[in-house]
Each structure stands twice: as structure tokens, then as C-alpha cells.
Amino acid sequence: MRRSGRPSLRRRQDMDTPDSGGMTPLGRKTAETGINFTSTTRFSRGLTFIRTHTLFGQSPTRRIIPQTSLLQENADPQKIAFLLRKQWTLYSVTPMYKFSYGNLKEYSRLLSAFVAAEKQKGLAVEVGNDLGIKVTLSTLLGLKGTDQDQVAILVQIASRSQLPFENAEDKVVWSGWFCCICGDDLLESVPEDFTCLSLFLANGAESYTAIVGSWFQKTFDCYFSRLTISPLNLAWMAAMWTGCKVDSHMAATELVFSVPCIPQSLDISYAIHPEDAKALWDTVQKTPGEVTQEEVNLFMDCLYSHFHRHFKIHLSATRLVKVSTSIASAHCDGNIKFLHSKHLIGVLTLLTELAISQIQ
Amino acid sequence: MSASGRRRRGALDSGFTMDETVAEYIRRTVLKIPRHEIMEMLRMWDFLSKTQLQTINVHQIKERISQEVVELCEENSASIKQAAILDMIYNHTYRNKKVWTVYQMTKVAGEETDSFNLADFKYKFKRSLRSALKNVTINFREYEDNAIWIRIAWGTQYTKPNQYKATYVVYHSQTPYVFISSLRSSIPLLCQALVHASNYHDIHEMELRSRCIDSLKDIVFKRYSQTFQTYHPRPLQERNVAPEKVDPRIIQENKREKERIQSVTQEVFGEGLQPKIEFAQYKLETMFKGEPEMDILTEKEPFRCVVKFSSPHLLEALKSLAPAGMSDAPLSPLLTCIPQKARNYFKIKERKGILSASCLGH
Numbered sequence: 001m002r003r004s005g006r007p008s009l010r011r012r013q014d015m016d017t018p019d020s021g022g023m024t025p026l027g028r029k030t031a032e033t034g035i036n037f038t039s040t041t042r043f044s045r046g047l048t049f050i051r052t053h054t055l056f057g058q059s060p061t062r063r064i065i066p067q068t069s070l071l072q073e074n075a076d077p078q079k080i081a082f083l084l085r086k087q088w089t090l091y092s093v094t095p096m097y098k099f100s101y102g103n104l105k106e107y108s109r110l111l112s113a114f115v116a117a118e119k120q121k122g123l124a125v126e127v128g129n130d131l132g133i134k135v136t137l138s139t140l141l142g143l144k145g146t147d148q149d150q151v152a153i154l155v156q157i158a159s160r161s162q163l164p165f166e167n168a169e170d171k172v173v174w175s176g177w178f179c180c181i182c183g184d185d186l187l188e189s190v191p192e193d194f195t196c197l198s199l200f201l202a203n204g205a206e207s208y209t210a211i212v213g214s215w216f217q218k219t220f221d222c223y224f225s226r227l228t229i230s231p232l233n234l235a236w237m238a239a240m241w242t243g244c245k246v247d248s249h250m251a252a253t254e255l256v257f258s259v260p261c262i263p264q265s266l267d268i269s270y271a272i273h274p275e276d277a278k279a280l281w282d283t284v285q286k287t288p289g290e291v292t293q294e295e296v297n298l299f300m301d302c303l304y305s306h307f308h309r310h311f312k313i314h315l316s317a318t319r320l321v322k323v324s325t326s327i328a329s330a331h332c333d334g335n336i337k338f339l340h341s342k343h344l345i346g347v348l349t350l351l352t353e354l355a356i357s358q359i360q
Numbered sequence: 361m362s363a364s365g366r367r368r369r370g371a372l373d374s375g376f377t378m379d380e381t382v383a384e385y386i387r388r389t390v391l392k393i394p395r396h397e398i399m400e401m402l403r404m405w406d407f408l409s410k411t412q413l414q415t416i417n418v419h420q421i422k423e424r425i426s427q428e429v430v431e432l433c434e435e436n437s438a439s440i441k442q443a444a445i446l447d448m449i450y451n452h453t454y455r456n457k458k459v460w461t462v463y464q465m466t467k468v469a470g471e472e473t474d475s476f477n478l479a480d481f482k483y484k485f486k487r488s489l490r491s492a493l494k495n496v497t498i499n500f501r502e503y504e505d506n507a508i509w510i511r512i513a514w515g516t517q518y519t520k521p522n523q524y525k526a527t528y529v530v531y532h533s534q535t536p537y538v539f540i541s542s543l544r545s546s547i548p549l550l551c552q553a554l555v556h557a558s559n560y561h562d563i564h565e566m567e568l569r570s571r572c573i574d575s576l577k578d579i580v581f582k583r584y585s586q587t588f589q590t591y592h593p594r595p596l597q598e599r600n601v602a603p604e605k606v607d608p609r610i611i612q613e614n615k616r617e618k619e620r621i622q623s624v625t626q627e628v629f630g631e632g633l634q635p636k637i638e639f640a641q642y643k644l645e646t647m648f649k650g651e652p653e654m655d656i657l658t659e660k661e662p663f664r665c666v667v668k669f670s671s672p673h674l675l676e677a678l679k680s681l682a683p684a685g686m687s688d689a690p691l692s693p694l695l696t697c698i699p700q701k702a703r704n705y706f707k708i709k710e711r712k713g714i715l716s717a718s719c720l721g722h
Contacts, residue, residue: 252666262684264677266669273664280648280663306648306663310708311695312688313681 075142174204634675
């Protein structure tokens with residue numbers, strides 16, 4: 001009965017070639033999502049000094065459990081709360097050339113004008129109308145894994161309130177933020193003119209993402225590409241996040257699988273009670289301070305074999321497309337939702353690593 | 361035609377008016393209907409005269425069509441009763457837009473079956489609901505397959521019935537089965553009225569849900585094709601062609617195994633098209649048995665999880681799993697029992713003996 005779990009194991013590992021590997025400039029992934037960033041350069045500068053920390057862009061076989069997963073003291077709780085419980089689309093960004101933290105005001109002004117101009121291009125009818133759009137760049141303090149990390153940047157597009165009141169608030173219609181958490185482990189010393197903010201997260205209309213992205217690409221000679229998450233990395237997330245301690249609002253560890261190659265599509269959601277999932281992970285996880293690929297594999301295989309025992313279906317032959325836990329939820333398309341501020345840094349550390357390995 | 365503005369004012373002035381809410385409800389119902397079906401549904405409705413129908417111009421935007429229909433309805437001073445019938449025609453045609461839950465009614469053992477009297481049923485049903493709730497809209501409509509469609513819009517003691525959140529009930533008078541859409545808090549009242557009106561003793565939910573009410577009927581009336589087909593090797597071979605090309609793992613040497621999988625699958629599912637359901641859910645509270653050589657989770661506590669399967673055509677998808685190499689053949693009885701057990705919501709607990717057997721014994 002149990003035998004049958006075995007042969008498919010091999011298959012799974014074959015399927016798990018990470019999709020974070022080779023990225024071409026103006027990569028295919030961007031085109032697929034329908035966003036076309038216009039870039040003036042064929043090859044971005046600054047790619048050369050990124051350390052190829054793993055062979056052929058493969059995922060590491062072990063990852064450290066972050067010890068300092070708390071936000072730094074100067075974090076603005078309101079801004080951090082704003083990042084939680086929203087769906088963010090992930091991008092990786094090559095290092096930015098001549099980006100200066102002192103110029104955020106100037107960038108805000110330029111980007112406002114750029115967004116307004118781009119918007120008007122598409123709306124011939126509304127030419128002359130004040131589009132009432134305001135772009136603001138600001139720092140996201142406290143969002144650092146190490147002191148060497150660059151300060152994270154928040155970009156927001158707000159449409160000006162039509163109300164006549166002085167203090168009527170602008171409505172945020174789009175947000176995006178750059179960060180690079182514990183990136184110094186992965187990046188060689190970066191030349192002075194470059195700023196590494198390798199992970200970009202966007203929430204709002206894709207058309208705005210495209211406009212903002214192309215402005216950054218033009219202005220700082222960098223390159224954006226969609227960051228998708230491989231089934232292997234999703235399994236890492238399932239295991240690592242299940243293992244995190246959460247004091248309240250424990251949510252099930254839910255794995256969503258999609259069955260390929262059959263005439264009718266089939267999705268399987270496998271939600272494990274948080275206490276039971278944690279108990280399983282705790283018996284699997286033995287290496288102190290770090291998580292190994294073997295442990296992640298064993299965790300998933302245990303879940304697969306329990307499932308097989310009931311349904312006779314080999315989950316290992318299907319595709320893991322989504323993981324959600326109390327900490328965060330992640331979709332293979334490259335969408336993420338942060339659910340817990342305490343573990344925000346930990347999740348961002350892993351995402352930064354994936355972003356950097358994509359731009360190698 | 362400056363109709364819309366004038367209409368509104370005219371209606372308000374004339375004193376002999378149609379309720380604004382009725383007009384709005386008819387307008388929105390017409391808007392839901394695909395343009396090419398509007399005339400057909402209005403004809404089925406049989407509320408507007410032939411001459412009135414001829415004045416409707418269907419070659420314009422739907423907003424205009426619905427406005428014209430409302431104007432004609434105003435001429436006939438339609439009430440919510442008639443508006444509800446139009447909604448029933450729409451929902452009968454588009455019955456797969458709702459999620460239906462199956463209920464089964466039971467009699468006390470030995471109790472004899474009375475012959476069914478429709479008028480009596482309607483009267484008792486209405487009286488039962490109205491005695492508990494004054495503000496309800498109740499409509500009946502019979503269909504040729506012995507199905508009685510009932511539409512109920514619920515209000516409260518102080519508020520008018522909400523026509524936009526009506527519950528639909530489909531009852532087959534020759535059977536103990538009832539199909540109910542849009543579950544809400546009034547379900548106990550509804551069940552009480554059904555049991556009372558149809559002379560049954562009790563009613564219970566069957567844990568069987570789907571969008572496709574016809575498939576639910578196939579399942580509970582045991583109309584779906586099962587294992588009685590004779591073996592037809594030819595069409596089977598033809599169907600095998602496609603997967604053979606896509607799946608390189610299946611090679612010549614595996615042909616015998618492949619044939620076994622095919623025949624086992626056919627034995628379990630039958631050859632005909634499966635009834636259409638979109639989901640199945642299992643709450644598992646069973647012991648965890650991981651890798652046998654590993655010492656994992658040895659406690660005697662059950663491992664709690666919820667497994668949900670979803671597909672536009674779940675049983676067909678499950679049927680294709682073993683041939684595609686995604687599952688063992690045969691597939692688990694937990695999955696293959698769905699049509700026979702007539703349920704797709706399960707709670708599985710460990711019992712002595714073999715797991716699957718215990719699960720299937722409820």
C-alpha cells in the first residue's frame with residue numbers, strides 16, 4: 001500500500017528544477033504577464049558583481065532560520081501594518097545606478113509627471129484634464145535584516161481627493177516597495193554608484209506597475225522582471241513557515257496542488273491543522289538553527305504519504321501552486337501576502353534571496 | 361423616444377401604478393438574460409400579450425430593451441408575483457448558476473404513502489411558512505419532469521421580502537428528495553414547511569452539493585450509468601491515443617499495466633459520462649502514518665486536516681487520474697464512492713480495521 005508513494009518521489013525531484021534560473025535581459029517572464037517595461041539599455045549595468053553563490057542558480061540545500069526576525073525599532077507601525085494582508089506581486093530588480101536617498105522628493109516630482117504623461121497617452125479624450133495623480137517616494141524605516149541592508153523605499157500613487165476640504169485625504173490607488181533583506185550575504189561588495197534593492201513588490205493596477213517600472217528602468221538603468229516561485233521553493237516556505245511560532249491567530253498550513261495533463265482541471269487543497277502541522281515539522285526538523293533540503297523533503301513526503309494512504313493519489317506527481325500559513329501565503333505566479341508583522345523580515349529574507357538568484 | 365424620463369413621471373402621477381421595486385426587479389431580471397434569449401423567456405413568461413411583445417425592439421442595447429419591457433409591464437400593472445415568475449423562468453434556464461444542496465425526507469417506518477395532491481401541497485406549504493413569517497413571497501411553477509419549483513423571497517416582521525436573495529426549492533413529488541439553493545438562516549422554517557406539506561416525518565441534509573442540479577438528480581435517482589456496460593475495446597483504444605502521445609513514461613512495455621488500469625478504472629467509474637459535481641470535501645481525523653522507517657508522530661492523537669477537491673467536472677477529472685499516472689488504480693473508495701453514497705462532504709475518522717472500509721460505513 002505504501003510502496004506506491006515511492007516511485008513518484010523521484011519524479012517530483014525531477015520536476016523541481018528551480019525556475020529562478022537564467023533570466024534574459026527584458027526577460028520572457030515580463031512579457032508573459034502583459035507588462036512591457038521599456039528599457040533603453042540592452043544589458044543593465046551592475047549584473048557582473050552579483051556573486052554566483054550557488055552553482056547554476058540552484059536553490060541552496062540549507063537555509064539559516066533567521067534569528068533576528070524582528071523589525072528594527074525605528075519601524076513605523078502604521079507603514080508596516082500597511083504592508084500586511086495585501087496581495088503583492090513580486091519582481092526582481094537589478095542594482096540601480098546613481099540612485100540617491102537624498103533625492104526622494106525630486107524623484108517623487110519627476111515620477112508624478114511621468115505617470116501623468118503616460119496616463120494621458122492612453123486617454124486621448126481626457127487630454128487637458130488634471131489627472132489628479134500624485135506620486136510619493138518615502139523610506140520604509142526599520143525594514144532591515146542587517147545593518148548593511150539598504151533602507152527600503154515605498155512608492156505610492158494617490159489620486160487627489162475631489163472633496164473641497166483642506167484635510168481630505170488622497171486615495172492611494174497603487175503601491176510598490178523596494179527592499180533587500182540580508183542581501184549582503186549574497187551580493188559582492190557593490191560599487192559606490194549602485195544601490196541594491198533587489199526585491200520589488202507591487203499592489204494595484206498592472207498599468208501603474210508598468211509605468212513606475214519603466215521610469216525606474218530608464219532613470220536608474222536597472223531591470224525589472226516578474227519573480228515566480230518554483231514548487232521546490234514553495235515547499236521550503238510551507239516547511240519554514242509552519243515551523244514559526246505564532247502566539248495568536250493560528251491558521252492552517254494549506255497546500256494547493258494543481259493536477260496537470262488531465263482533460264478536466266483538478267485542484268486539491270490540503271489544509272493541515274496548525275498544531276498538527278507544527279508537531280510534524282518539529283519531529284522532522286532536527287538540525288539546530290537551520291533547515292535542510294532533506295528536512296523539507298521529508299516533511300512534504302510525510303504529508304504526501306498520509307494523503308496517498310487516504311486517496312491513492314500521488315501528490316508528488318502534481319504541481320504545488322500555493323502555500324498559505326499563519327505567517328504568509330505565496331502563489332507560484334509570484335504573489336505574496338504577509339500575515340504576521342513579527343515574521344515579515346524572515347519572509348522577506350527568503351524572497352530577497354530568490355530575487356537575487358533570479359538576477360544572477 | 362424620450363421614454364425613460366416620461367415613464368417614470370407618468371407612473372408616479374397616474375395613481376394606477378406599478379411598484380417601483382417591481383419595475384426595478386423586472387428591469388434587472390431582463391438585464392441578466394442574454395439578448396438572444398430575451399424574447400423566448402418573455403414568451404414563456406406569458407405575461408405580455410403577443411401584440412405587446414411585437415413592439416419590443418431587440419436590436420438595441422439591453423438597457424433599452426429592459427426599459428421597454430418595464431414600460432409594457434406597467435401597462436399591465438405587474439405585481440411582484442408576476443415579476444417573481446420571470447425570475448423563476450430565468451433561474452430554471454440557468455439553474456447551474458446556483459449551488460444546490462440535496463435534502464432527503466423520511467417517513468416513520470410502516471407509515472403508508474399518501475397519494476400526492478399538488479393543490480394540497482401548495483396550500484399547506486404556504487400556510488406553514490406564513491404562520492411563522494408574514495413577509496414572504498412564495499411562487500410555484502411545475503415542470504414536466506414532475507418537478508415543482510418553489511421560489512421564496514424572505515422578509516422579516518418589519519421588512520419587505522428581499523427579492524434579490526430568493527431561495528429556490530425543487531421538489532420531486534414522487535421521491536423523498538428536495539434540492540435547495542441559497543442556504544440561509546430560514547432553512548429550519550423551510551424544512552418544517554416542506555415536511556408538513558408533503559406528509560413526511562423528517563428531513564435531513566445529505567451532504568451532497570453541486571451546481572449541476574440535473575447531475576444531483578442523476579445521482580440520487582440512480583440514473584447515472586454505472587458498471588453495467590459491456591466491454592467495448594475499440595473506443596477505449598481510441599481514447600488511449602492522446603495520453604500515449606503526451607506521456608512519455610508510458611511505453612510499450614507498460615502496455616499490460618496500462619490495460620489493467622483502464623479496465624479497473626472502467627469497472628469503478630463505468631463507461632458513461634460521470635454526473636457533474638464541482639467539489640468534494642473530506643475532514644480527516646485519522647492517525648498519521650508517515651514513512652514506515654521513520655519515527656514520526658507516534659502519538660495516538662489523530663492528524664487533523666481538511667482536503668478539498670475542486671474541478672469543473674470533478675468525477676471526470678478523478679476518472680482520468682489513474683490513466684494519467686497520478687494515482688493508483690483503483691482510486692481510493694473515498695473518492696469513487698461519491699455517486700453511490702450520494703454525498704460529497706465527508707468526515708473521516710479512524711476505526712478499527714481497514715481505513716477505507718470504516719470510512720465508507722459513514
